[in-house]
Amino acid sequence: MKLADRLDKIKPSKTMAVMALAKDLKEQGVDIVDLGAGEPDFPTPEYIRDLATKAMADGYTKYTKVDGIPELKEAIVVKLERDNNLTYSTDQIIVTSGAKQAIYNAMMAVVNEGDEVIILSPYWVSFPEMVKLADGEPVFAELDPKRDYRRTLKPFEEYVTDRTVAVVLNSPSNPVGSLLDDEFIADVIKVSREKSLLIISDETYERITFENKYKSIAAYEGAAELTLTVNSMSKTYSMTGWRLGFAAGAKELIKAMSKIQSQITSNANSIAQKASVETLTGDQSAAEMMKDKYWERRDVVYEGLSNLPGIEVNKPEGSFFIFPDVSAYYGKSLNGKSINGSVEFAEFLLEHAKVVVIPGIAFGSDNNIRISFAAPREEIKKGIERIGEALNLLN
Numbered sequence: 001m002k003l004a005d006r007l008d009k010i011k012p013s014k015t016m017a018v019m020a021l022a023k024d025l026k027e028q029g030v031d032i033v034d035l036g037a038g039e040p041d042f043p044t045p046e047y048i049r050d051l052a053t054k055a056m057a058d059g060y061t062k063y064t065k066v067d068g069i070p071e072l073k074e075a076i077v078v079k080l081e082r083d084n085n086l087t088y089s090t091d092q093i094i095v096t097s098g099a100k101q102a103i104y105n106a107m108m109a110v111v112n113e114g115d116e117v118i119i120l121s122p123y124w125v126s127f128p129e130m131v132k133l134a135d136g137e138p139v140f141a142e143l144d145p146k147r148d149y150r151r152t153l154k155p156f157e158e159y160v161t162d163r164t165v166a167v168v169l170n171s172p173s174n175p176v177g178s179l180l181d182d183e184f185i186a187d188v189i190k191v192s193r194e195k196s197l198l199i200i201s202d203e204t205y206e207r208i209t210f211e212n213k214y215k216s217i218a219a220y221e222g223a224a225e226l227t228l229t230v231n232s233m234s235k236t237y238s239m240t241g242w243r244l245g246f247a248a249g250a251k252e253l254i255k256a257m258s259k260i261q262s263q264i265t266s267n268a269n270s271i272a273q274k275a276s277v278e279t280l281t282g283d284q285s286a287a288e289m290m291k292d293k294y295w296e297r298r299d300v301v302y303e304g305l306s307n308l309p310g311i312e313v314n315k316p317e318g319s320f321f322i323f324p325d326v327s328a329y330y331g332k333s334l335n336g337k338s339i340n341g342s343v344e345f346a347e348f349l350l351e352h353a354k355v356v357v358i359p360g361i362a363f364g365s366d367n368n369i370r371i372s373f374a375a376p377r378e379e380i381k382k383g384i385e386r387i388g389e390a391l392n393l394l395n
């Protein structure tokens with residue numbers, strides 16, 4: 001069998017080696033603290049599971065319209081108005097199998113071969129790979145850690161060429177948890193208007209913010225017509241396995257995305273769609289409760305890491321990730337084995353602290369590791385303590 005050339009362009013996941021090692025150790029009964037998770041540790045709230053049971057009993061088990069059931073699209077319109085101060089009509093909405101599929105549909109709809117898409121770095125692992133799958137070129141715009149990853153190192157316009165067609169924003173972000181700066185966003189909007197760029201705003205973590213509430217990109221002046229707002233049930237409601245996301249934007253783009261989706265997955269899961277109607281429009285206290293827990297844990301993990309020598313850490317304003325710079329330890333060693341990058345650092349922590357973290361290189365930054373605080377508070381405390389003890393062994 002000959003596989004397509006396309007596969008050579010896509011990176012295999014660098015996180016897999018560490019995860020596979022962690023799995024082996026767990027199976028051997030080793031007490032591992034897992035701070036690698038990319039999803040909420042809470043079960044899906046019971047009332048949401050009940051909504052799905054009812055949907056199934058009521059027969060919502062068939063194909064739906066490609067762009068989603070009308071009552072869910074209406075619920076999304078209500079949600080976007082209520083939480084984000086955005087006004088859309090139902091023909092500006094598409095329901096997808098997760099935010100991931102919404103972003104992929106969008107890339108396939110706007111990127112031609114050789115077109116460039118600007119991605120802020122550190123980035124969520126799938127953004128560049130999706131651009132490449134659409135035959136485009138990802139262009140990385142590095143975020144400035146000295147300014148809490150709230151804006152890029154260089155002025156935004158310096159990343160734009162005459163091949164640029166889109167920019168992806170992700171605030172609060174995976175992996176750094178930062179909220180983008182208002183001034184930077186205004187700059188992105190200004191340049192995007194001048195150069196007719198599409199802004200793809202991945203707002204997956206929008207409801208998991210702490211001191212400051214999130215403001216949707218499309219709610220900034222001049223941005224509404226340029227922006228595709230992408231969101232998901234996955235993180236807000238702990239519904240990752242349900243595969244339900246959505247996007248809102250210009251009618252023409254939504255129609256193009258539906259055309260693509262119609263030949264790939266048809267529609268998002270019918271039961272998840274039905275259960276999401278009331279989840280979006282009804283009582284929001286379960287989502288708020290989970291948010292408050294992440295906030296408490298954010299404080300624990302931030303304080304714990306700040307007290308470790310040689311670790312530079314930014315305080316996440318949202319999401320459930322923190323992205324410390326651990327490069328002060330590069331060049332150090334234990335028993336003749338030295339650490340020279342984030343993969344070796346993560347392997348060292350797994351071996352000597354029995355803690356799982358994700359190497360930053362997977363997100364475009366080899367000086368960092370990603371720690372997830374979607375884990376119980378006591379586990380987080382234990383993990384940080386163990387990391388501190390293991391770091392003491394290095395010289």
Ligand SMILES: Cc1ncc(COP(=O)(O)O)c(C=O)c1O
Pocket residue numbers: 038097098099100101124170173174202204231232233234240243244245
């Ligand atoms: C930034 C970001 N966008 C999108 C997704 C995927 O979300 P979904 O489960 O809705 O496909 C994730 C999941 O990790 C993410 O971190």
